Amino acid sequence: MLGKGATVAKSLLVTRIGELVTNVGPDGCPGFAALPESALVIEDDRVAWTGPASRAPAADTVVDAGGRAVLPGFVDSHAHLVFAGERGGEFAARMAGSPYSAGGIRSTVAATRGASDTVLRGQLRRLAAEMLRQGTTTFECKSGYGLTVADEARSVALAAEVTPEVTYLGAHVVPSEFSGSADAYVSLACGPMLDACAPHSRWVDVFCERGAFSADQARAVLRAGVARGLTPRVHANQLGPGPGVSVAVEMGAASADHCTFLSDADVDALASSSPAVPPGGGREASPGGGGYRGTVATLLPGAEFGTRQPYPDARRLLDAGAVVALATDCNPGSSYTSSMAFCIALAVRDMRMTTAEAVWSATAGGALALRRGDVGWLGPGARADLVMLDAPSHAYLAYRPGVPLIRAVWQSGRRIPRSYVE
Numbered sequence: 463m464l465g466k467g468a469t470v471a472k473s474l475l476v477t478r479i480g481e482l483v484t485n486v487g488p489d490g491c492p493g494f495a496a497l498p499e500s501a502l503v504i505e506d507d508r509v510a511w512t513g514p515a516s517r518a519p520a521a522d523t524v525v526d527a528g529g530r531a532v533l534p535g536f537v538d539s540h541a542h543l544v545f546a547g548e549r550g551g552e553f554a555a556r557m558a559g560s561p562y563s564a565g566g567i568r569s570t571v572a573a574t575r576g577a578s579d580t581v582l583r584g585q586l587r588r589l590a591a592e593m594l595r596q597g598t599t600t601f602e603c604k605s606g607y608g609l610t611v612a613d614e615a616r617s618v619a620l621a622a623e624v625t626p627e628v629t630y631l632g633a634h635v636v637p638s639e640f641s642g643s644a645d646a647y648v649s650l651a652c653g654p655m656l657d658a659c660a661p662h663s664r665w666v667d668v669f670c671e672r673g674a675f676s677a678d679q680a681r682a683v684l685r686a687g688v689a690r691g692l693t694p695r696v697h698a699n700q701l702g703p704g705p706g707v708s709v710a711v712e713m714g715a716a717s718a719d720h721c722t723f724l725s726d727a728d729v730d731a732l733a734s735s736s737p738a739v740p741p742g743g744g745r746e747a748s749p750g751g752g753g754y755r756g757t758v759a760t761l762l763p764g765a766e767f768g769t770r771q772p773y774p775d776a777r778r779l780l781d782a783g784a785v786v787a788l789a790t791d792c793n794p795g796s797s798y799t800s801s802m803a804f805c806i807a808l809a810v811r812d813m814r815m816t817t818a819e820a821v822w823s824a825t826a827g828g829a830l831a832l833r834r835g836d837v838g839w840l841g842p843g844a845r846a847d848l849v850m851l852d853a854p855s856h857a858y859l860a861y862r863p864g865v866p867l868i869r870a871v872w873q874s875g876r877r878i879p880r881s882y883v884e
């Protein structure tokens with residue numbers, strides 16, 4: 463800990479912070495926590511000190527926050543960013559009354575297969591930049607719009623250029639050339655396609671839903687991924703009740719995503735898979751994340767917004783003791799938003815989350831869903847990923863929906879250039 467008056471080489475002091483959301487309680491326990499009238503010191507890529515502004519140490523450079531709020535950078539633990547084309551017409555038809563079905567994925571598959579690497583890379587980088595501008599400093603990125611060995615392999619390779627959190631989602635839907643031979647496609651996804659994708663991936667995902675993959679097919683895909691060193695996550699219970707959540711918990715998935723249609727047994731399974739996160743999360747300088755082994759319920763309200771479905775009931779999950787994350791599900795079909803602030807606002811307004819719960823779920827919750835101990839919180843040892851709002855408190859993210867409140871973003875201690883953010 464730095465003493466008063468200490469100067470740190472290559473250090474930055476952000477002071478006069480009106481509200482510093484740390485997500486670390488005074489006892490070191492994870493949970494929403496915020497310090498009024500505070501300051502924070504960054505040294506290289508890490509947070510070195512947090513505390514009252516009146517006791518802030520000196521540093522090489524000083525930024526005056528002028529009473530604004532500072533939060534951990536958002537952690538978007540669910541996004542599909544490698545694709546070509548768009549489906550604005552499908553969205554408009556839905557808003558006019560057409561239902562959403564998993565089948566729309568196939569039109570993006572056709573566009574993605576037909577696109578060059580340059581086009582896919584350009585689109586991916588544009589979305590990654592769009593996220594960073596909006597305060598997302600860590601994001602996950604799935605394949606799943608290629609669905610051939612070559613197209614899935616290039617999807618994960620491209621994703622790995624922009625994030626370490628790459629997910630192999632070869633089992634997104636059965637592509638039309640395998641229509642009527644779903645098991646043959648599952649064999650491909652568990653065999654040569656996985657072999658080609660595993661070297662670039664950290665995670666394996668499957669869309670376990672009517673119209674996509676059954677529980678047994680999902681288990682086969684996840685087991686094959688685990689055998690190749692990947693950790694499961696599952697698209698579960700998005701379009702109706704089903705086995706996705708129970709498969710996710712049974713397989714030790716890091717996350718069950720969507721969780722829109724849950725039975726009491728699903729809620730119990732998620733809650734009992736989510737032990738209280740111990741102080742330090744089982745790893746030094748890590749309130750959660752690194753040592754965490756529960757299955758997080760990741761809610762994706764952008765998808766319910768974009769498909770006119772009912773929102774998932776976050777309150778029911780929270781009251782049962784489940785760990786909840788919020789993410790965008792950014793994709794061209796169900797949820798073409800990259801805005802974590804928008805998801806926070808929806809969660810507060812329509813999913814019965816408090817503003818503190820929603821901000822925690824969009825930062826620390828996302829970190830747990832990615833089993834990351836270095837992000838989603840702000841205290842000594844955390845990665846210096848922070849967002850300064852043009853507002854005095856985190857509540858403004860829901861209180862002023864749709865307003866661009868991101869004033870400044872730091873990622874790994876480096877300020878994202880003003881021209882990039884503003």
Ligand code: NIG
Binds near residue numbers: 564765795
């Ligand atoms: O998470 N549910 C499956 N996959 C995406 C939708 C993809 C699409 O419609 O293109 C989702 O909502």
Ligand code: FE
Binds near residue numbers: 542793
């Ligand atoms: Fe998704």
